[in-house]
Amino acid sequence: MPHADSAVIPSGIDKAAFWVHVHEQLSHLLAGQRDWVTNLANASSLIFNALQAFPDFGTGDGMVNWCGFYLHSDLFPAPRLSPQTQKPANQSARLLLGPFCGKPACQFINVSPEKARGVCADAYLQRLTVLVTDVNEYPGHIACDGETKSEIVCPLLLSLPGEESERALGVLDLDCLALAGFDERDKTGLERIAKLVVEACDW
Numbered sequence: 001m002p003h004a005d006s007a008v009i010p011s012g013i014d015k016a017a018f019w020v021h022v023h024e025q026l027s028h029l030l031a032g033q034r035d036w037v038t039n040l041a042n043a044s045s046l047i048f049n050a051l052q053a054f055p056d057f058g059t060g061d062g063m064v065n066w067c068g069f070y071l072h073s074d075l076f077p078a079p080r081l082s083p084q085t086q087k088p089a090n091q092s093a094r095l096l097l098g099p100f101c102g103k104p105a106c107q108f109i110n111v112s113p114e115k116a117r118g119v120c121a122d123a124y125l126q127r128l129t130v131l132v133t134d135v136n137e138y139p140g141h142i143a144c145d146g147e148t149k150s151e152i153v154c155p156l157l158l159s160l161p162g163e164e165s166e167r168a169l170g171v172l173d174l175d176c177l178a179l180a181g182f183d184e185r186d187k188t189g190l191e192r193i194a195k196l197v198v199e200a201c202d203w
Helices: 003-007 015-030 036-053 121-128 184-200
Strands: 064-072 094-102 107-111 130-131 151-159 167-177
Touching: 003 015, 003 036, 015 036, 015 064, 015 167, 015 184, 036 064, 036 094, 036 167, 064 151, 094 167, 107 121, 121 130, 121 151, 121 167, 130 184, 167 184
Parallel strands: none
Antiparallel strands: 064 094, 064 167, 094 107, 130 151, 151 167
16 A cells, blocks of 8 residues: 555544544554654655545645644764854753644754743643644644634653653644634644654654
8 A cells, every 4th residue: 555545544433433534544554664854754654645545634724724743852873063153052841843844843842841832841740641623722822823823732642661750852733723723632643642652653
């Protein structure tokens, strides 16, 4: 089967069945690959295009207009410094923009407690999914796209042997043009997908 067919959605399914289908398709797409850049690129593309093909999200005012990942800066290669370049001063903990589908987005999000702001930072720090029905009512919301009306952000949590708490790696972020565009069924489906993505990659 061509990889692009992973985003084809069966007709007549409801939202709960939609997320089960996307999860199954993504598990096949990620099989045999452990690189997080590759897997997150395919995950964001599959989720975004599947949502575009699903009647509840794909058209008009209800369209999902952004889907992607922000990852902790420690997961990215350290910058190469020339002999003339001074080592940068200690920077706040940040999430950097990772693979995504949609319009250009914020390059980074501060997640140090004294500077943290926005839905992604809150989901990352709280290690809980944040579902926002109206982004204009959310304190500290960062407006990457002024057309976005609602948002859902799931943390990417890694369980490691010998560690009591899960390690937050980043977040999976989705935006929608409609108010209250996401509900508890989306939360359940996306949390399963976030878990699948984490377990499919080497970090």
